[in-house]
Amino acid sequence: xxxxxxxxxxxxxxxxxxxxxxxxxxxxxxxxxxxxxxxxxxxxxxxxxxx
Amino acid sequence: xxxxxxxxxxxxxxxxxxxxxxxxxxxxxxxxxxxxxxxxxxxxxxxxxxxxxxxxxxxxxxxxxxxxxxxxxxxxxxxxxxxxxxxxxxxxxxxxxxxxxxxxxxxxxxxxxxxxxxxxxxxxxxxxxxxxxxxxxxxxxxxxxxxxxxxxxxxxxxxxxxxxxxxxxxxxxxxxxxxxxxxxxxxxxxxxxxxxxxxxxxxxxxxxxxxxxxxxxxxxxxxxxxxxxxxxxxxxxxxxxxxxxxxxxxxx
Numbered sequence: 001x002x003x004x005x006x007x008x009x010x011x012x013x014x015x016x017x018x019x020x021x022x023x024x025x026x027x028x029x030x031x032x033x034x035x036x037x038x039x040x041x042x043x044x045x046x047x048x049x050x051x
Numbered sequence: 052x053x054x055x056x057x058x059x060x061x062x063x064x065x066x067x068x069x070x071x072x073x074x075x076x077x078x079x080x081x082x083x084x085x086x087x088x089x090x091x092x093x094x095x096x097x098x099x100x101x102x103x104x105x106x107x108x109x110x111x112x113x114x115x116x117x118x119x120x121x122x123x124x125x126x127x128x129x130x131x132x133x134x135x136x137x138x139x140x141x142x143x144x145x146x147x148x149x150x151x152x153x154x155x156x157x158x159x160x161x162x163x164x165x166x167x168x169x170x171x172x173x174x175x176x177x178x179x180x181x182x183x184x185x186x187x188x189x190x191x192x193x194x195x196x197x198x199x200x201x202x203x204x205x206x207x208x209x210x211x212x213x214x215x216x217x218x219x220x221x222x223x224x225x226x227x228x229x230x231x232x233x234x235x236x237x238x239x240x241x242x243x244x245x246x247x248x249x250x251x252x253x254x255x256x257x258x259x260x261x262x263x264x265x266x267x268x269x270x271x272x273x274x275x276x277x278x279x280x281x282x283x284x285x286x287x288x289x290x291x292x293x294x295x296x297x298x299x300x301x302x303x
């Protein structure tokens with residue numbers, strides 16, 4: 001509890017960390033999602049070419 | 052049309068496939084260690100108390116905001132001068148990440164400033180020049196996507212990125228050239244850091260973690276762009292094949 005209170009600055013410290021998590025996590029999820037979609041599509045196209 | 056233009060992306064795909072797992076793992080480990088050091092180990096500041104912990108996300112974001120822009124400018128120069136096929140892809144892959152770091156820098160700084168300066172925002176040199184950096188990122192992204200011909204978009208974006216580089220020294224030296232609320236540099240300065248070692252270490256670990264996170268994401272994004280180009284080429288080849296298969300039938 002003492003830790004979470006951040007010496008009275010909880011309302012400033014935690015939003016800063018939460019926002020960092022949201023922005024960096026969002027960029028990661030967006031980039032990784034697009035990467036996986038493209039890889040699946042590429043495998044589909046190349047798999048169909050092979051036979 | 053020489054072969055090396057195609058060999059380079061192929062080599063990049065191989066190299067990035069080998070580097071990506073290590074880069075991602077190192078980024079995750081350093082950010083985890085950095086968070087632990089920043090939240091549990093680093094001491095509270097004698098003036099700012101626990102609010103100083105905002106520094107451990109604010110300062111690495113600020114460094115990355117400028118670093119990523121410099122990288123985009125260098126890649127843009129390479130793209131304009133040598134027409135290296137990966138340079139535009141790198142610049143465009145990096146831009147949303149740089150915009151994200153700049154946004155983080157601005158908002159975490161605002162949270163910190165409200166407590167320590169008593170205001171969310173002031174139009175002083177450091178804050179304004181970083182806001183300009185954020186708009187340069189947004190302008191670059193808008194410009195690159197504004198043309199039907201991606202090549203023209205890339206060239207226009209590259210020129211904007213190069214013009215905008217004058218903003219980087221303004222950001223760096225704004226705290227020395229003008230009176231501002233923002234403190235002057237306490238890490239990268241002549242005569243060495245003035246920040247206490249117990250705070251410098253967590254800060255550096257977080258900064259290297261952010262840097263590796265950026266490079267891992269940049270590799271993922273560049274690989275995505277190259278895969279998209281391959282997908283387009285395969286689809287076009289398929290259309291050609293179908294058209295060729297239909298032609299004799301139509302002629303008979």
